[in-house]
Amino acid sequence: MIKIKDIIFRWVLFVIFTLSAVVITQIIIVKKAAAILSSVPIVSLPTYSHHDLLNDVNLRVKYLAARVRDTNFFVYTVRPKDNLWKLAKKQGYSVHTLIGVNPQLKTYEINVNQKILIPSSGGCLHPIQDNDTWQKIAQRYDIDVDELQLKNFGVSKLVQGEYIFIPGKYPSIDLMNKSMQEKYEQRSLFQSPLSGRYSSVFGKRLHPVTGKVSFHGGIDIAVPSGTWVGAADDGVVIVASTNVSHYGTAVFIDHKNGYITHYGHLSKLYVRVGQKVRKGQLIAKSGATGRVTGPHLHFTIKKGDKALDPMKFIW
Numbered sequence: 001m002i003k004i005k006d007i008i009f010r011w012v013l014f015v016i017f018t019l020s021a022v023v024i025t026q027i028i029i030v031k032k033a034a035a036i037l038s039s040v041p042i043v044s045l046p047t048y049s050h051h052d053l054l055n056d057v058n059l060r061v062k063y064l065a066a067r068v069r070d071t072n073f074f075v076y077t078v079r080p081k082d083n084l085w086k087l088a089k090k091q092g093y094s095v096h097t098l099i100g101v102n103p104q105l106k107t108y109e110i111n112v113n114q115k116i117l118i119p120s121s122g123g124c125l126h127p128i129q130d131n132d133t134w135q136k137i138a139q140r141y142d143i144d145v146d147e148l149q150l151k152n153f154g155v156s157k158l159v160q161g162e163y164i165f166i167p168g169k170y171p172s173i174d175l176m177n178k179s180m181q182e183k184y185e186q187r188s189l190f191q192s193p194l195s196g197r198y199s200s201v202f203g204k205r206l207h208p209v210t211g212k213v214s215f216h217g218g219i220d221i222a223v224p225s226g227t228w229v230g231a232a233d234d235g236v237v238i239v240a241s242t243n244v245s246h247y248g249t250a251v252f253i254d255h256k257n258g259y260i261t262h263y264g265h266l267s268k269l270y271v272r273v274g275q276k277v278r279k280g281q282l283i284a285k286s287g288a289t290g291r292v293t294g295p296h297l298h299f300t301i302k303k304g305d306k307a308l309d310p311m312k313f314i315w
């Protein structure tokens, strides 16, 4: 009996010692790990000044690369014959994206060797405002707040003057620089009556029919006869006739804000004088009437008596 008790006692002692040893070892390991971890600095991204982020494209790319998920940004050096429209088209998004990620631009014209930022997918940068919250920004761009935060996974704090990326959205006009704001608003006034290749631009040119230098008061968009033409903005039809001098069959619309638009060389009219039309409403079909060498739409924008360059008004 005594022997059995002794054996049990020794076993109990053995188990207690073993368990204590394991527990003590684990405590030591955890403490050591904690010590090692605390010696590693907490990773925090540096903050940048608004001025530097705005003016240094390379810095902006570096800043965004550490914060934005699934969209890559790179610096592009402008080459001869580049323009924002062409570059955007190549990337598969609209020109609004290139304007939206390049808040340093003050005009739409880009120059050879100028450096601009190009993202791999569409969207815009939002310059963080003084009292911005994620909710507020999400509301401004009509985007889901979770999607916005997920996209900007590296932004732990909204710092005024820094940027977050808004996927798939157009830039906010009131946050642009004054010069861009005016140009952007001007382009938002009208929409292009149809899409096609610009066969002749605004200004002095050698007239294709007379062969003489003359002033072209609008743009020509080359399209096959019978292509639908839309009103560039809301307004009232003031001319809708088959015999409008060199325009041939044409429509004029008064937009009641000082602007009048002309649509020439049409083949068929779908509106009459006095009719109210809405922006984008189909008003006619294109053709080759009047003084032309081939089918196209002639489009003019006038303010008062002065013809303006439509390329500065449509996207």
Ligand SMILES: [Zn+2]
Pocket: 200, 216, 218, 219, 220, 297, 298, 299
């Ligand atoms: Zn023309």
